[in-house]
Amino acid sequence: MIFNYCPICGSKLIIKDSWDEGGVPYCEIDKTMFFDLPKPCVVVAVIKDDKILLLKQSYIFKNSKVLISGYVGIGESVEDTVYREVKEETGIDIENIKYLGSDFVKGKELLMLTYMAKYKSGDINKSSEVEWLDWSHIEDALCEMSEDEVGKRVVRKVLKEMGYDGKKAFRCEGNQCEI
Ligand SMILES: [Zn+2]
Numbered sequence: 001m002i003f004n005y006c007p008i009c010g011s012k013l014i015i016k017d018s019w020d021e022g023g024v025p026y027c028e029i030d031k032t033m034f035f036d037l038p039k040p041c042v043v044v045a046v047i048k049d050d051k052i053l054l055l056k057q058s059y060i061f062k063n064s065k066v067l068i069s070g071y072v073g074i075g076e077s078v079e080d081t082v083y084r085e086v087k088e089e090t091g092i093d094i095e096n097i098k099y100l101g102s103d104f105v106k107g108k109e110l111l112m113l114t115y116m117a118k119y120k121s122g123d124i125n126k127s128s129e130v131e132w133l134d135w136s137h138i139e140d141a142l143c144e145m146s147e148d149e150v151g152k153r154v155v156r157k158v159l160k161e162m163g164y165d166g167k168k169a170f171r172c173e174g175n176q177c178e179i
Pocket of ligand 1: 006009028
């Protein structure tokens, strides 16, 4: 989030010099600086044996499946968000979460914190927000997620973590995908 107006009083912000940060949006009434804020969200690849949990929400991508994701809430740790989002969207409990690195989506100011997690227990009970949700074979994930670039980077890391040494999972790289 980049602030142009004060979120407290609504005044137009001026740019004020901060000695260590350069020019920062500043409200002269509230005497407060409003630093640019990325929106932190989590992306989670849930793994069960050789399967990965994918979902479909056509408002995100029309023809592509995606990983589970959600915004970090105020008052929770990023790890809390990982467990909560998976539970809310899928009904499933996870364990052994592992951080896989972050990715910034320009234009949306999204800071995506990516994780893999192991399925622990529970049956799929999809939330009403989710159009479609099911396990896919890990070898089909990259093809099925054709439009989701961040998600595909996560899946490539998951394949590495799993010690995957086959070729089938990468058949769509270079547009050889046939599904
Ligand atoms: Zn203000």
